[in-house]
Amino acid sequence: MKQRWELEAHEGLPYRYCLPAGYDPARTRYPLVVYLHGSGERGDDTTSHLTNGVQTLESWPVIAVAPQCPRDDTFGGSWYGGESRTQRKVVSLVRELAKRRSVDSQRISVIGFSMGAIGTWDLIERNREIFAAAVPIAGDLNPESARALVDFPIWAFHGELDRLVRNEAVRRVAALMKQLGGVFRYTELPGVGHDSWKAAFENPELQSWLLAQRR
Numbered sequence: 001m002k003q004r005w006e007l008e009a010h011e012g013l014p015y016r017y018c019l020p021a022g023y024d025p026a027r028t029r030y031p032l033v034v035y036l037h038g039s040g041e042r043g044d045d046t047t048s049h050l051t052n053g054v055q056t057l058e059s060w061p062v063i064a065v066a067p068q069c070p071r072d073d074t075f076g077g078s079w080y081g082g083e084s085r086t087q088r089k090v091v092s093l094v095r096e097l098a099k100r101r102s103v104d105s106q107r108i109s110v111i112g113f114s115m116g117a118i119g120t121w122d123l124i125e126r127n128r129e130i131f132a133a134a135v136p137i138a139g140d141l142n143p144e145s146a147r148a149l150v151d152f153p154i155w156a157f158h159g160e161l162d163r164l165v166r167n168e169a170v171r172r173v174a175a176l177m178k179q180l181g182g183v184f185r186y187t188e189l190p191g192v193g194h195d196s197w198k199a200a201f202e203n204p205e206l207q208s209w210l211l212a213q214r215r
Helices: 054-059 085-098 115-130 143-149 168-180 197-202 206-212
Strands: 006-010 013-018 030-036 063-067 103-113 133-137 155-159 185-189
Touching: 006 085, 013 085, 030 054, 030 085, 030 115, 054 063, 063 085, 085 103, 085 115, 103 115, 103 206, 115 133, 115 143, 133 197, 133 206, 143 168, 155 168, 155 197, 155 206, 168 185, 185 197
Parallel strands: 030 063, 030 103, 103 133, 133 155, 155 185
Antiparallel strands: 006 013, 013 063
């Protein structure tokens, strides 16, 4: 772990945050990007979740925040019975951070991978009013629930060969959004399995697309 990722906690939920180069809150309000990790990174060591692409955010002109889900909970979503205790704490954390002078509350986005992406779909459906955009990577959902997000900026990534979290649902969402005329973007990665976060974060358009979104 790099020293740049400082440790804080909110309602008992530990999170690491990273400030952008040249950070000057007296002169600039920064976009906030929340990263939700996968199931294998749950725990209480406060560092094991700083993986699977989150390090890329260190070079972005954003305040990056990475909460760590406890081992006995999830970020919620279709696999986990909907809203979870940790998801509620993430929402509370985002609402609190949005009040800070350094944060541009109109440019708060969420990126999730695997369990975090499953939670991301549910999170934005329940709390879209606090987010500007979302990037679920290798996530799953009830496709019909996406109707409520037809005009919400989402760019989903999924591996063609993902056998751990299959891509059938997100493919159906892509077709549905096309039919409804939504702003949804879907990138399916040929020959890629569950580790689709690599190609997602390497996409040269991802940063500019995400930072262009406003609530």
